[in-house]
Amino acid sequence: MKIKCSLFLLLTAMVVSAQTNTYTISFDNAVHHEAVIKASFPELPNGAVTFQMSRTSPGRYALHEFAKNVYGFTATDSKGNSLVVERPNPYQWVVLGHDGTIHIQYILFANRGGGTYSQVDETHAHLNIPATFMFSPSLNERKIEVTFDVREDLNWKVATQLPLVSGTTYMAPNLYYFMDSPTEISNYMLRSFEVDGMRVNLALHHNGTEDEADTYFEKVKKVVLTEKEVYGELPNYDYGSYTFLACYIPNASGDGMEHRNSTIVTNTRSLADGGMDGNIGTISHEYFHSWNVERIRPKSLEPFDFEAANMSGELWFAEGFTSYYTGLILCRAGLITSKEYVEGLAGTFNYVWNSPALQFFNVVEMSYQAPFVDAATSVDPVNRENTFISYYSYGSVLGLALDLSLREKGLNLDNFMKSVWVKYGKTEIPYTLENLHEALSEFAGKSFGDDFFNNYVYQSNMPNYTPLLNAAGVLLEQPKNEPYFGAYTVVNAETTEATILRNTKMGSPAYKAGLDNGDVILNINDMPFKADQKFDEYLKQFEMGTPLKVNFTRFGTPKTTTLVLEPNPDYSFSLMEDKEQKPSKKMLQYRKDWLKVE
Template identity: 90%
Template sequence: MKFTFSLVSLFFCFLLSAQTNSYTISFENAVHHEAVIDATFPDLKSETVAFRMSRSSPGRYALHEFAKNVYGFKATDSKGNALKVIRPNPYEWLVSGHDGTIKIEYILFANRGGGTYSQVDETHAHLNIPATFMFAPALSNRKIEITFDVREDLDWKVATQLPLVSGTTYSAPNLYYFMDSPTEISNYMLRSFQVDGKTINLALHHNGTEEEVDTYFEKVKKVVLAEKEVYGKLPNYDYGSYTFLACYIPNASGDGMEHRNSTIVTSTRSLANGGMDGNIGTISHEYFHSWNVERIRPKSLEPFDFEAANMSGELWFAEGFTSYYTGLILCRAGLITPKEYVEGLAGTFNYVWNSPARQFFNVIEMSYQAPFVDAATSVDPVNRENTFISYYSYGSVLGLALDLSLREKGLNLDDFMKSVWVKYGKTEIPYTLENLQAALVEFAGKSFGDGFFNNYVYQSNMPNYAPWLNAAGVLLEQPKNEPYFGAYTVVNAETTEASILRNTKMGSPAYKAGLDNGDIILNINDIPFEADQKFDDYLKQFEMGTPLKVNFTRFGIPKTTTLVLEPNPDYSFSLMEDKEQKPSKKMLQHRKEWLKVE
């Protein structure tokens, strides 16, 4: 019996090995941003096998056409014989004539170090897997082994959420997990700590000191613990650990990208030059995704499509509520002050509140725009200034509204997020918009839950924030003492003319005056610009509400129009005590419960 069991086990292991796709990647020509990828696909039954480069990447919502960086493709059988290759479209290679095994080889050019693309140079091999490795869609359920042929002469080592096999060989249970596992290969510095029996790692590639990493890691730990308090426990990471893959180097691109058991965080800011405080916000945002998005996951993102763009109407919750917590967590962790947090709300609030785009799309439809705006590229001009509000910002402002309005009822957003986590996150049951509404109704009552969704989600109304903020000793004011023009305009120091560099905002003084992107303002009321003058400062000399003559050129043709400046519609946020008003003990207690600070 024992002998028979051993034979069965041996046969099973052989079968599993025979159906494991294997990759090797090497970096001999890293100085020129090239990697060479070899892959073997055994035990093939189909005469023709399709190999593809992904067109999208987990965490991104637009197409990125990774095939454009692939060249030198070759396909052979197990004996090295060349196979027939057909290209039916830009993303696919059809290989036929094999003997049960196909081996492919190709060169990848990679030179963008962020969360979407890959970068190979002599500082590191920073790999986003969909941007790097071809795959066979028909074999997506197979186990994968990947060997990283590291540059030992550069002291490289591997950091990844992939489980280690041995040496520099790692594995993935299937294609999806492989694609979701970014990898940083460099001479990084590693820090770790334990929470709830799980290991939290920071693999930091930077040009600074060990002491700087120690200081920064204390901030990271505070963020992790503050976010754990929202949900009560950390997620059950698949292999018992979570890793921040951080690159703070001059050749990186600023970015953050969440994954199931890790996250990419990149910046050109070193810890010594602003990154110690400036980079921690990305840590806060991406780690919150460990719950919200990675496990509390919209059904519209399941399964993730590597051949097209997923469209989701829930990004205002998945990304936007995460954005609301980004700054709030920094405040709760003691990394910014309550004053800094509260005053910092103004930028996002004004962007959403004063946008004309709400007349065209609600927050669900703003989420639908993700394939066009999430690092997507186009060459034709668009009218985003007037038709789009980022679902990050829109959702963040709605997160603030929901939190403050729940607190008025003796509830709070933390507990709502926890209830959603229990129902949809721990169970990993993808949710729909209707599920979210039902969850809020169950948590806060039918009138409240339906009212929030009907007014602010399905419609584009904005709530009255002032009394909710006032209850926490925070003032929301609209000063109206600054003139408002309505377009991003810059004075050229050499020509002393002002160029309008973006579309004018619908309903603004500039828009109503017929001014447009690209117009060059010569002067207003014949008063010239000064060479070192900011446009906003120039406007302050004019009286609001009074018709002004604007001399400008369009396509080189002189023109004149009349413009009436209006008060700036922006709001300010401030603590009552900073405006010489004394908040009550009840207000201070309310603030303490919200911000979790003394």
Template identity: 70%
Template sequence: MKIPFTLFTILFALTTFGQTNTYKISFENAVHHEAAIEAIFPKLTMDTVSFRMSRTSPGRYALHEFAKNVYGFKAVDGKGNLLKIHRPNPYEWEVTGHDGSIKISYILFANRGGGTYSQIDETHAHLNIPATFMYVSALSDRKIEVEFDVRKDLNWKVATQLPLVSGNTFMAPNLYYFMDSPTEISDFTLKSFEVDSKKIQLALHHNGIEEEAYEYFEKVKKTVLEQKEVYGELPEFDYGTYTFLACYIPNASGDGMEHRNSTILTSTRSLADGGMKRNIGTVSHEFFHAWNVERIRPQSLEPFDFEAADMSGALWFAEGFTSYYTNLILCRAGLISPKEYVEGLAGNFNYVWTSPARQFFNPIEMSYQAPFVDAATSVDPVNRENTFISYYSYGSVLGLALDLSLRQSGLNLDDYMKLAWQRHGKKEIPYTIENLHTLLNEYAGKTFGDNFFNKYIYQSEMPNYATLFESVGVVLKQKKEEPYFGAYISISEDDAKGTIKSNPKIGSPSYNSALSYGDVITNINGVPFSKGQRLADYLKLFNQGDSLLVNFSRFGNTKTTTLVLTPSPSYSIKLMEDIEQKPTGNMLKNRKEWLKNE
């Protein structure tokens, strides 16, 4: 989230308003996931003061309704007299009759340790600020101080991007900065290093050993330094420090969430047994956001609204291009091999380009879906298999196509990102999609820029990946030998029946055969499933192109239909030398410039 944060802003707030709202949070009942919160709001001039819980959180686009975890709310004036409270809606408490000062208190229940919610137990107090603290919108310019009453018996310490006042009291220059400042309170390990007079630190809460922490921190350092190469410099962190808040503990929820000068990294995976390699990908993704999204900021997310869903058509760039760089950076840093990186491209590639959803929405419109899919919840079934492609994945494969296309002309995506950084991010001038289009025209020429945006951003066409991959000695090959069904089937270990667990994809054999979610297939052509059998192995018993008789039940009624298997629309992506093809010297040169680690 972009914070309107300058020295002038701070001085204006402190000299013109001169008031400070203070919070205190304590955790005596952490075993039952509760925190006790108090806050004092002095020198109030309005008759009615509206206290709110946020409905969303920086980096999220959907509603989360944090008020549902608040109870025991009380308000008193400066003399301790109870004040009248009115609830005009589920997320607001209106207080009247005060004497110019109001002290509120309430209990927060919190038990989800990720990038959006808070979690309180005897392992840590993992605090996302919008999920934790009430606020007053009308006082958003006021300075804030917050005291974290840590559990000394648990050896807790405080890690946050908030600047320290003293002891365990920290400061925010305004509400926006406060809301964007997640805080980890636990018995964590702290490691740091300096780059260009800026401190990068890792607050690591895990159950592992010191050797694992050291090894992981070395990987974090390599990732940070490699990302700096893309933009040519680190951002100017507001207080000179960037903090990774990493919780790798069994009670965490897998997540990552970027913030202006910090990021949350959570996983149930420890650093042992392969977890280190899997967790570093989140580090790469979230730190890239320090430039792309936090400072190279979509105009559509300005200002960030804490009271409504936040929608942007630029997430294919903000999230998707960041996703493209996530593993590319790890490859350049030597943390994954070129073979791992290239073959790993297939997952997103197949997800995007085999989806029927492109006939309904382009990448901009896919981005508009974020309030419905970004950790959003609903109880009614949806048809995402046919109507939605994640803007993370869609943008990632478009970033790949743009990078390889630019490289055919002696250019590259790194320098385009540098241009976006210099024009928008470094100056903190929010961009529009039209700005991105204009920048590409300037960098690569109008014909190139118009072609890319008109075909692949404003429309949903597919680039010529076979040619693009060939330029770097990579082969894209359709898996025609594999039969295609078009829906996910779970084969029971009990009765060896196959239940369709996804909506069949439009145009697939299962869709054309009028099969549906929830249908239970007993056999095809009289051949039963084996218990626990993989669908791919089962389908290989039949010939593609043959008309097959499917016996199934729907809502308890026995039915039959015919189905014709077709070749798989999926592709494999491999280095030429791995399939006994010899790349040319120019291909290898292009690959080396692309991956930068060979």
């Protein structure tokens, strides 16, 4: 009986092994940003097999043509015979005439270390899997094993959410998990702690000290534990651990990208040079995603498409509500003060509610724009200043309004998020926009749910924030003592002229005066600029509401127009006590319950 069982297990292992696609990646030419990838695909059915580079990356919604960095592609059969390769399009290679096995090899150029692309140099191999590894769509359910041929001479070691097989070989149960598993290979510093049976790791690649790593890790721990309080529990990470892949080096790019059991966070800013506080916000944002977007998942992103742009109307909730919690968590964790948090709300608030884009799209339609803006690139000018509001920001200010509105009813956003987690996150049932509407109605009552969605989600109305914030002893004011121009304009110290560097905002004084992006302002009312003067300071010498003569050039041609400065429409946020107003005990208790601080 034991012999038969052993034979069965052996045969089963052989079948499983035969159905495993294997990759090896090496970095001998890292100094020139090259990696060599070899892959084997056994037990193939008859006929042509298509291999391709992904066009998208988990957590991104735009197209990224990773194939542009691949060259030197070859394909052979099991005996080493060269196979015919056809190219039906820029991102696919079709291999013909195989004998049941195909071995491929290619060179990858990689030199952008962030949350989407890959970077190979002598400091690290920073690998986002879609930007690195070719795959065959027809084999997406196969197990994958990947061996990272690390540079031992550089003291490299591997950090990834992929489970270890042995040595530097790791496993993915299928293509999707593989593509969702970024990997940092470097001489990083590792810190870990246990929470509810789960291991949380910080793999920190930086040019700093062990003491700095310890200090930063304490901040990371505070974020993790504070976010756990929102949902009441950690997600059940697939292999019992979650890993922050933090890369803070001069050759990285500022970014953050969530994944199922890990996140990449990158910045050029070192911990010693402001990164100790400046980088922790990305940690807060990305870790919140391990609940909201990785498991509380929009149905529009399931399954994730690696061959086309991914569009979702729920990003205002998935990304935007996560953005609302980003700063709130830092405040609750004691990493920023209540004053810093409250005053810091102004920037996002003004960006959203003073935008002309509100007349064109609601927050759902802003979410639809993600394939055009989410690290997407284009060479033709666009009018985003007037037609687009980031779903991160828009969703964030709606999250603020919803939280404070719920608190008026004795409820709060934490408990709403927890209810959505229980229904759609723990069960991993993808949700729709209608599901969110229903969930809010169930949580706070149909009238409340309908009012919020009909006014602020399906329409672009602005909630009445003033009483909502006053309840927490926070003042929302429009000072109106600063002149408003309506375009980003910079004074050239050498020519003492001011150039408009972005599109003028619809309805602004600059827009109504007919000024446009690229115009060079010579002076206003014949008053010259000073070489060290900021444009906003220059404007303060003129009266608001009075017609002003603007002398400017457009394409080198002198022109004149009339402009009337208006009061700046921006709002300010402040604690009542900072404005010599005494908040009541009830207000202070309300604020304590909201911010979770004394």
